[in-house]
Amino acid sequence: MNALDRPWALIAEREISTKLRDKTFIGSTLVMLFIVMVAVILPAILAGKGGADKIAVIDDGGSKVVQQASTTVGGDGYEITRAADRPAAEKLVTDGDVKAALLPGDDGYVVVGKDHVDTGIESGLREAAATVGMETNASKAGLTPSQLHSGTKVELQLLDPGPLPELVSQFVNIGLALVFYMTALGFGMMIAQSVVQEKESRVVEILAAAVPIRSLLWGKVLGNTVLALSQIVVIAAASLIGLLATDQADVLEVVAPVAGWFVVFFVLGFVALAGLWAVAGSLATRQEDLGSTTLPGQMILMIPFFFSVFAGSSAKTVASFVPIASSMSMPGRMLTEDVPVWQPLVAIAILLAATVLIVRLGARLYERTLLQTGRRLGYREALALENS
């Protein structure tokens, strides 16, 4: 006589190994990876990070101004390209070899651009030219530069600074909600499909004869949760490499403390939904039925998603305590606002309770409907069913 104590582990193992050999799954993961890499690297390239903007000059005065601008602009500053004369400098501009040229003008300087001049460069040069010019004039009048500047300094002070700039916050909020939404929806459909495939091919009868139906459910949920988390880890690793490669490591300091919370919210929300998706599969008898049986699952995901993206901040605060919705909005809130630590803890407690309830209800429905291969069932009908 032989005994297997953990049939769900075997079910989970089959689920994972099947997916890892599934070309559609591998393909969609690669596409997602590509999109994330592009999203991480592209802004850096567009912002011209990783290299200084070149400015053409033709005399020492211009060089001095550009040098001064370079020290105040921050980042990589500007790089001076010395041209022989005015036409040579203009040619560098029209050819796109330099961003702009700083040439002597009638009373000061002229900034020469092709079709436009970057406002950052323009204001940087304008300010630097003024500083350099005034310092020269001041020393002629017998003042030192420090005397000239005394009492003119303006500092910025924010009374309620968020961890991230506002625009970035928006993107981070949407991005985190989107990661959960996409993963939960994608894997949810896969779970429902894998359940209905077993019903369609009738293999479910052999499975049910060999192991308890609950084990089948646990195995499926576990296998897909592991897969979903691994997919996110791979994508997170890829974006990490992307951030490091493009010198944006400072973003990590903000994101890292929230990563652990995100995993907790993700796993709990995902498991609760996975139970529902498995039921959606077991209510169906054919692939075509999934459209209607998965509708409630899609709604449960879609409504909180749009809510967490478009709602105002107080509504968002409420949503971040509502189960499932909290998985999409709480990690984002923690990133972009200063959330007291009791809030995520309470949200997790509520989510945990909801997950246990949903999964238990799901397991009951799954047990009752999995072997009903006659026709598609509705949720209400399934609730009314007695155990077969």
Place this chain on the structure above:
Amino acid sequence: MLRVAGLTRRFGDQLALDDVTFDVVPGRMTGFVGANGAGKTTTMRIILGVLAANSGQVQWQGEQLTPEVRRDFGYMPEERGLYPKMKIRDQLVFFGRLHGLDPDRAAERTDKLLERLGLAERATDVLEALSLGNQQRVQIAAALVHEPIALVLDEPFSGLDPLAVDAMVDLLREEVTPEVPVLFSSHQLDLVERLCDDLVVLSRGKVVAAGPVAQLAAGPTTTYRLVVDGDAGWLRDVRGIRVRDVAGGTALFDVEEGALEQKILQEAITRGPVLEFGPERVALSDVFREATR
């Protein structure tokens, strides 16, 4: 021994099984016959725990069958089903492990069965790439891979050509040890008669006949058949028998007194060569028709 004890099952108002009781004895093949809708598949699904009974129970070695013991059963459902897109070797190893084999043993058993079924070269093919006959072979391998302690096969030979049936029967004979009770349903009565030791006949949810095939088919008969090389007309003058029919050398008669048939055989031999003599067997299909009427 596997015993089905007083199983009753309703679907809505319909009584699908009505106090169904029978034994499946180890080392003997028990045929399970009955018209469509008689309740064969329902009984088998209850034995495998896929369906619950309203009352009654399934017993193993005299005690109620537990899920742990049931896991060591082998089952071939009526509606065939395995994973269509999974390689057949991976698939059989998976089912072996699902029934509790360790991975090495499951692989060993799988390779042996695939070899035995002539599917060794197709081991890495996905199931749906195989012909239906070969898929059926894999299906039976899935029921046998874990060396089951009991086998329940629902219409295992339907859709197979006679050669494939023979191959399958050989495999069963080879794989099934004398401790294993085998229950299989079929509507191919000639096959059941040829293969089965015992028979259970089900009609409208009730067991209407059960017992060894030889007994059921032969019955407590008093009818004999004699074929001689010559004319058998002399039988008409023998006392104590009732001649049903005589045509040339062939006669069919009922014996009214015990042991009289032996005297008649001796008489026949003294009269000339005897070509055939024996009790008149009733075909199983007649038993079946009689029982399910």
